[in-house]
Structure formats: structure tokens, C-alpha cells
Amino acid sequence: MLFFKRHRQPGVKGWELKKELGNNYMDLIKVLNSQLEKLDLQVKTISEETELSKKSSEQQLDKARFIITTKSPSSIAETKTSGWRIDDVAALTVTVACIISRQGKMPRGEIEKILKDKFPEWKVKSNLDKFVKIGYLRQDENNLLYLDWRSYIEIDRERLLKLILSEGLTAALAPT
């Protein structure tokens, strides 16, 4: 159930797991998690917009989505040919990092301005539309961009920021 997609979204809702596995489905998820760990996989839980904490209520869990992801990013470091162009990944990284640094929201115009520094305008617009469509970003009626479910599930946001901040430092300390 956890591996199959529903309506283009991976994973399964808590209430669906409850229906199939019974009321103690969270205990089974814990057991599954310990088994998946051996395969370097994990079950992640998110509500519609954000990652759920460990103390979530039963009601929150029922409405949440359960998805299996890789546990450590390093194991897939070599899978760089996942169908994404390097420019698209770079644009996504910049967008996500800027949104996190602005406390979770940022006007689309400002993101476009930063991205247009290196990419053509048509590319910037199509990239942002694509990120919204596939669930990395959410856009409201005031053209503010927020992170969406896929960013919460897939991206270790803290690590992303640390890596960006340390990147310049690494370059500066590198022997010339």
C-alpha cells in the first residue's frame, strides 16, 4: 500500500492504513520502520502541508499521508540521472533555500528575480509552475510561494541550508 501511487501522489493516508490494518496500525508502522532501516528506507508522515511531529493526535495521523523514502541521502548520491536537468535541480534548490530563510513564504516575483539572474525568463516561469504542479511548492492567490508536501517529505531542509552556507566556506578554504 505504501509503495503505490494514488492520484499521482505516492503513499497512503492514515485512515486507509487503519481500515486495512486495524486501530494499532501505528505499531505496525513502527515495526515496518525497523525492518526498512536495514534497507536504508524509512516511513515518513506528513499532514497536508507539513511534516508531523512524533506527538501527533490520532485524528491528525488518520488524515496524514505515509510515504516511504530513502533514509540516508548519500546512498542515492550516484543516481544523478533521475530525469531531472541540472538547471532544474539548481533552480529548485535556490527556491527552497530562499523560502526557508524567509520563514516559509516568499513572493513569487522575488524568487523569479533571483532565478532570472542565471536562467532565461521562460525557463524560470516554467520551472516554478512545474515545482508547484508536482508538489514541491504551493502558491496562494497573492502569488506567495510556500513549501508543499513533497519538499517536507523529500528534502532535509536543515541539511540543505547548512550545505549551502558551508559551500562558500569550503571553496574559500580550498587550496589554490
Place this chain on the structure above:
Amino acid sequence: MPDWKIPEDLILDAETLNQISRIIDLQSEWLRNRASSMYVDPLMIELKVRALDSRSLSDIFIESWHPPMEMERLTPEKLKESIEYWKQLPPIEERLKGLPVPPSAELELTSMDALLRSGLLSEKTFDEVLQMFWKELKDRSKVGKERYWSFILADTYKETILRAYITSFLVSYGYATLEMEPMKEDVFLIPFEEERRPVEKKRSFSMPISIDYETWKTMREGKQIE
């Protein structure tokens, strides 16, 4: 307190206190964010990402990326099901032949007059009927909600349809709301104590509920057994 001469002074002071507490709340949120490990100066991030090339940015992304695992394949059960479906599906020509001839009389929207004439509504004004239903729903849902089918179910099919029709207005006009419990596949009506203006269009949604004769009969029999 001795300086409070008129109630307006008290109201103004309360309003001021409310605004001050809001500011403190926002300041606390700001402090929490700055103290969290996710806090970084936005300008610093902007400068960093502007300085990095696409290759470095992609490497950073991959190092913090946990892609979801998905399976995109058909299960043997689904294949079996689809083969059965294919076997039982009549040729398209036959299916087209079997479609019923459209009725000669065209469908048209009903009006209040038509409902009154057909006896679906009484002489009471529609508003009175709505108020009556609202009161009945409030009386019947002592625990805060009432099962939708229990509320609309009546002795005859015609009356059940009428009750469902009026109930739909209770929800649309903001006298009650619907709640669905996907686990039990049940729908509940929750009456409001005060009439609420219909929510913004973007937040509202429609919930179609089929009330065909067979379902009514089953529900009716179930109630009689109870």
C-alpha cells in the same frame, strides 16, 4: 480602575491590551524562529545561492534529498480484474444500441410554485419550513450531530426526498454543516446555534448524496428492524 468613568474607557483599554498581547505573541514567534536551527539570514542565503553554480547547487540538493519509493506496476489481481472486465464488456455497438431513448419532454428547472403545486411544499413560506427543520435538527442532535440518513428518513419516499431537499438548503444557507466519516462511510449533520453566512466560494464544496428508491427502502427496513 477609579479612572474608568464610562464603559467606553473599559472597552478601549481592553482593545489596547488585546493589541499589546498580539504584538507580544508575534515577537515570541519571531524569537522562536530566530532561535531555531532553521534560522538563517535571508540575505546571507541569497548571496550564497547567487554565488554558487548549477553543479554545486545540484550536488547540495542531492545530498539533502530523500526521494520517495514508488512502485509503478500492475498487480496480478488488477490484471485478473481487468481481463474479467474485458471479457464481460459487450462490443461498443451493442452498448450504444442499448442506451435508452431520451424522453420527449425536456427537463426543466423546478420553481417554488411548481413545488407548491405538486404538494412537495406546503403553503408555509419556505423560510418558515427552513426554521422548523433547523429547530428539529438542533433538538435531535443533542450530542452535537445527527446521522444524515436518520434525519431525512421518513415513512414515504416522497417525504424523504422533500426532507433531503430542505436539508440541502439548511447546509447551503449556513444553518448546519455536513461531516463525513470516511472510516464508517457515514455522513452527519451538525447544526449551528447561530446562522452562519455561507463560507467563501473557494472553501466550500459540494457533497452529492444519492437518494434512490432502493437505498430508501433498505434504510427504511433497517430502521424498522431497529
